[in-house]
Amino acid sequence: MRRSAEMQGAQSSAVRLLLLSCCVCATDGYPFRTPLDLDVTPRVTVLSSGLQGCRRFQSSAVDYSTMFLEADSERLYVGARGAVFALNASDISVSSVLTIEWEASPQQKLQCLLKGKDNKTECFNHIRFLQTFNSTHLYMCGTHAFSPLCAYIDKERFVMSSQPEEGKDKCPYGPTTGYTALIVDQQMYTASQYEFRSFPDIRRNSPSPTLKTEDAPTRWLNEADFVGSALVRESLGSSTGDDDKIYYFFTERSQEQTTTYSHSRVARVARVCKGDRGGLLTLQKRWTSFLKARLTCSLPEYDFHFNMLRSVFVMPGLTPQDTLFYGIFGLEWKNVKASAVCRFSLSEVQEAFQGPYMENQDSGFKWKEYTGKIPDPRPGTCITDALRARGINFSTSLPDDVLNFVRRHPLMSQQVQPSDRRPLLFRRTTDYTHMAVHTIQGLDGKTYHVLYMGTDEGWLHKAVEIEGWLHIIEELQLFEEPQPVNNLLLSEKQMSVYVSSPSGVVQLPLSNCLRYTSCYDCVFARDPHCAWNGAQCVDIMAQEDRSTLIQDIQQGSKGCENTQNEIVARSRSVRVGDDVLLQCELSSNLATPLWTLDGSELQGYGLNSGIRTGTDGLLIIEARTDQSGLYTCYAVENNIKVAIVTYNITIHLDLPPPPPVEPTQDHYSFSATLPAPTERPSPERPLPPPPASHLPHSELLSPRNMEAMYLSLITILGGLCVVLTVVLVYVGVCLRVGNRGKYSIRAAASAYPNSKRHNRHRKQHRNSSHMELKTISSHCNGNGICNGISKQHNGDIQDGGFLQIVPGEGHPSSNKEPPPPAPPLPPTPQHPSPECDFPNGLSATLPSVLRRMNGNSYVLLRQSESDSTSPLCYSFAEELNRILEKRKHTQLLPRPDESSV
Structure with a gap:
């Protein structure tokens, strides 16, 4: 029965966790803080290759614990x-x-x-x-x-x-x-x-007297897993002559059965008195001062409890009563990652040990609050001046009724609640393993607690406590290969943090203020170690004169109004119809981009606006002359706009755009360009043929100049218009491509320009005398994955495919053979799958998709509005975000030309 109840309790808690995670996702970015808005995002992410001031120690040994x-x-x-x-x-x-x-x-x-x-x-x-x-x-x-x-x-x-x-x-x-x-x-x-x-045990070893916990008739520890201990010298300045105490922190199997919660394991704090000598006959060589209470770290609004204690750090105060306990808590389910950080005060722990006791009714698991008479002196207390005045100088002088009560009542009824009755931090998908806390006084005169927390994957999170909340300043990747943080130490003298792992030891400075290159970046970090001195971000501990330093830990927004921020200025000349990518990389994970055109904020990034935005850039689709102007990218953080980069975009009307050719039945339109040339043609000097781009597995129709293309297409049209009317539509498309002078139809195989196959087929592309189309099958398997690339052979194209247009230029034809017949239209899927990705990475049903090609070029696939709501694949926002997130970790070319896509 008890096991069944535990399983039901675990299942209900799992459901609450799922609902909690969904609610947190829904409240991301909400303008005010709620108990669910604790899943804090680190402001800055630093990979191991970017660590500064890092020192390492490794040897032939392993498991530095x-x-x-x-x-x-x-x-x-x-x-x-x-x-x-x-x-x-x-x-x-x-x-x-x-x-x-x-x-x-x-x-x-x-x-x-x-x-x-x-x-x-x-x-x-x-x-x-x-x-x-x-x-x-x-x-x-x-x-x-x-x-x-x-x-x-x-x-x-x-x-x-x-x-x-x-x-x-x-x-x-x-x-x-x-x-x-x-x-x-x-x-x-x-x-x-x-x-x-x-059985688990708490012991005092040599020298004597040796003591341990009791096992019978009441077992004081129940499958306890210890994580930390600390000495608190409560005798210093004590008005009652109290004794020093040792506090132990652990997780054990629950002994309570109440209506408010049911967990198989709970977090505990226990204490013993340093001067304890055990009992004379009762509890001989056993602790007479052992008491334990439950530590709670939960989201009470959702009845969700973090009941696994992983690590504890004891922060001494100015007096023993000011001692604080910081704890890392996790979930009981090993396959669910989540962590919470709670802070407890010594006064709360002492209050629990002064409260009512719990009683075991039938030597089983039915514990409830004891309501009977409590012996005098109070069981579990240390020897004080008041007891010495009564002739009780040592624990061996305590009465038997007191010692018998201690033996049967080790558990306190009152739970130890965290500060503000809630966690300081809640993190999904992260398991913290160890932590350490450093105190520092900010320029505002307030004392701040800076937490350093290691994860099970080898990351170090630095956070500052501000008004009861944790702001994660940065996350540092300590090791290239994921491995848990085994231990963590701080040294104020060395101003270093030491982290041990299975492979070695890492030493890092407590702060790295030079990472922040501007006043706003330094202030936005809200790092108590750092401040802006007018020229750079410096460590305040090394500054004797702090009168001119700028720092705002509370808000992270004030002080830089009169400082100048360096803005990168760039100019681009673009031809009408080009697709233009304006890059804007944001260093902060908490910042959001904001774009303006000639000082006015760009609005409505809809499908018809011709503009797309992402986390690291703005895309202008088929540029128009009225889109010329000064584009400015701002990083918005803490309600402050900071200009990052400006682009002076000039859009020229070099060639009149051809009239659009409307497809008769096709639901899809395609567009692709190459990076715009750095020089523009003049009327006196013709435009030189741009270099061809290459993709493997493709053969091209490539005229050398515009006149050859016109003559070839007119001849083909005149010869075939009497025989095949369908060919007229197809030749019209080719004519449009030729008029643009910038497009070529390529095979739909996925490719990268630097691949080995590209070099192998390069000559074949140049000497191609006919055009071969490849289609990508629209057939998807049961898992939603699209399969198969079907090639055209001798003019036949398999049904059920989509055409792809990729960046490139035309090549001359060596003969006058007619082009192959037009491909059939793509069929409408009868049973759309939830996710349909083609082998080359393009999703056919997206209204607009960006793909990385050669570092700074893209393929753009657009779909008409009538089909923009197809449920086949990801939405545009999801797909664009997914692609741009992947691009963040891609090595860019040394100086990418951002003027074209």
Whole structure:
């Protein structure tokens, strides 16, 4: 019954996640923030090739999982599989690296194999713990092929100063078992599942007194998976003489069964007192101060809970009461990616531990709030001055009724709520693994928390908390190959962030302000580290005089009104009828393009407007003389328009356009051009024949000049008009192409000008004496994918195809053979498929489609309005966005000619 209820709860939560994702998609770009508007987009994306100030360390070892940096030391200690390294903290890439090799012996590996463990992952010595023990030594522990060992390291010489000692009570057996540990005043506090098939446990190890959690009659930990721990010295400045406490963070199987939620696993925070010595008889060698409470990170409006705790960072405050806990939460379903970041205050945690207890009714899973009498002194509290005044100086002096109550009531009823009762951040399709937080004071005098979060695919997100929300400043690709971030550390002294992964360690500066090249770009970033000094974006930490610096973290829009922004100015001369692409690349993912013509905003980018816009440019289709003028591209961000580039477009009427030839039955019209020549013909100097463009698998009809084309077509028309009337329509189309002097009908095979097949068929194209048409079959399979390219042989064209026109010029004909008969019209599909992509990448039913050809040229396929609503393929907006997104990652030619398409 309980398992069935859990399955139903999981299914309902999955449905809520699906609805939530749909709602978030629907609210993207909404002008005000709602609880669903948390799926923040990083403002800037930087690939690994563009990282600046990046330093790396790699060796023959793998699985760099443990890092430790002493505040006053220049060394970064890193634990990997079978080795420990001491790196230069200021530059980890320098060659002066100290190494301790610590591999498991072949005999130990063999015993590991006999236990049924994996000889590729588990049967090695993975360093799981590495911290300072005292001023002269470090202490480390490793899995040692499923038989843990620990050892001391001499800091100065960086060698093992003693033989390894037993580590089964201090270190887990496996490399992936949940584990957290810290050394406090030379006492080691650990939490993990230590022994093989044992229960999870929180322990204080040597020196004595050793303590652990209770297993019976009430088990205090239920399949707990630990992610972090922290010491909070609450005794400092305490008016009650309170004790220091160690807080543990983990995820475990749920013990509560209430009407408000039902989850198989929940996030927890637990605490023990540093001065705890256990009970005298009851709870002997057990914690007397152990209490735990639930951490909630949810979207309450939608009853959706992130119940898997992945990582925790403890942010100390000016006083212990100001301590903050930042947590990364995920979903229980491994096949669904989503992350949330919640922040908790120490006062909220303390309030939960002062609240009511939960009680187990029948030693099962039916826990409910305890309403009976609570013994005095309050169970689970540390020893205070008030207790010392009553003669209770140590936990061994606590009454048995108090200790028995602690044994049976480890769980608190009150849940720990996050700040503002909601997440700071919600990210779909991202699994954060580790995080660290840095505090910095902005120029406005406010203190800002900057979060660095690593993902499971090797990205680093830098975000700033502004009024309870997270703004992701940038996302950095740390590794070319996706791999998880294993650990993450910050150093204010070195102003660096260190990230470890399975393949190595990366060091990056906390900020890279020089990335922003203008005042607006610097201010829009809202990076507390960066400000504009009038000439460049600089790091405020390195500036002694900050009086003239410009920074606006709260709004990200003020301060640059009186600064000059460099605008790229370009001029283009275009012939009437050309298709013109004006490029405008936006560096910010949050900016949107806005185009103006002679100062007036361009409106209505409809099918008949002759204009298309995308994320990186504006396309003018069949330019007209009235479209000449000054085009300006603006980047709109934070309600501020910033001019990026201007184009002075002049459209010349060199040749009168021929009268359009209307097809009798064809529903499709085609248009294509080559990049416009840099020089325009004059009346005194004829236009030289432009170079031919080539596509593989095509044969051409190519007149050398306009007169030859006219004579050839007139002769063909005179000879065939008596025999075939259909040929007249086809020859009319060819005549139109000839009059334009810029079009040629090509085969419909997909091609790239730099391909090997192109070079192989180049001479064939030049010497072609007849025209061969190829059609692309309109037949689609059941999956919506169009198949097949049917060629014409001896004048026959297979039915059911579409013609394609590609950029090119005509070539002369060496004979007077008549052209082949006209192809049949494309049939109307009876059962349109939801998606129909041709092998060459063109979608036949789109009203307008752009395709990348040779870096800066395009093929444009247009469809008449009567067929513009065909459901066969993607809409124009979807297809255009998809294509332009792909183009973002395509290497452009050195200086593309943007005047033509």
